[in-house]
Amino acid sequence: MFRGVNNVKLDAKGRMAIPTRYRERVQDRCGGQLVVTVDRDHCLLLYPLPDWEEIERKLVKLPSFNVQARRLQRLLVGHATEVEMDSHGRVLLPPPLREFAALDKSAVMIGQGNKFEIWDEESWNARRDGWLADDDGQDAPLPAELESLSL
Amino acid sequence: MFRGVNNVKLDAKGRMAIPTRYRERVQDRCGGQLVVTVDRDHCLLLYPLPDWEEIERKLVKLPSFNVQARRLQRLLVGHATEVEMDSHGRVLLPPPLREFAALDKSAVMIGQGNKFEIWDEESWNARRDGWLADDDGQDAPLPAELESLSL
């Protein structure tokens, strides 16, 4: 399980260093083989290869003529790019994806269970503050799984 | 499995270079023999020959008196054209298909499992932004498989 917030920097070539504390886990899980793709919220998702492949298997099985399924496939599978850690634990983020998430020099890497989310620092702060301040969202109905959730 | 976004350029002769990372896979799978055809969304589809042949078999078996089936056959089988990678990993896209997808110089090649989609760059960006912004699509029913999908 990955968790925690990390401020990370991209260098001029678009390389991002995976925080040291995750490196060993990543090596064990996938030998440094990772997959980056996009999220609807304009951030990037970073999966160990085997975890991604499982998701991909589910996605490609969806019916070809369903509009929503097609959309998801195009977004997720369509943007999924394999990346590999170099000898210093860095990954090279492909320019199209960097652009998609508006990543500049300062980014934030969020552990989310089996994956990481990568946000541009500013967007992340803005979003987070938004969620905290957000009193609405109350109007939206809570799915059953949430209703009974106890923290 | 093919995945990922790639910005590609067409040269003056209408040749498109297959991104390097896919070449070996394509060679293994079909010896560079590919099939291009059209998609309803005005993009092109690029299949390794054996994968296409399987789809074609399914298509021609569809009932001849069904209007939709006829339509699909005419579109897909009717436009399918064999192309072959040259010594530098490029394929020559036939002018009618190039025109169909409004391909200019800059195109985008999207990995989609067993095939690629080829979009004109502008159309792709417009489409993608549309999908992302689109909170509706709510009108279309969500397939059961999607309801419970966890990424």
Next chain:
DNA sequence: TCGGCAAGTGGGAAAAAGTGGGAGAGCGTG
């Protein structure tokens, strides 16, 4: 507080891939 070690950072060089042009062969036309 100073020294040593480990990790972060940046730059450079070699190799591979992209790009474009040119020549030859085949086909169509006059």
Next chain:
DNA sequence: CACGCTCTCCCACTTTTTCCCACTTGCCGA
């Protein structure tokens, strides 16, 4: 039958990418 045009294949040059090495910075321990 001959000439010309177009399509295809191949070669060379330029650009990009990838890999590796060295320097700096920060942290921990003595």
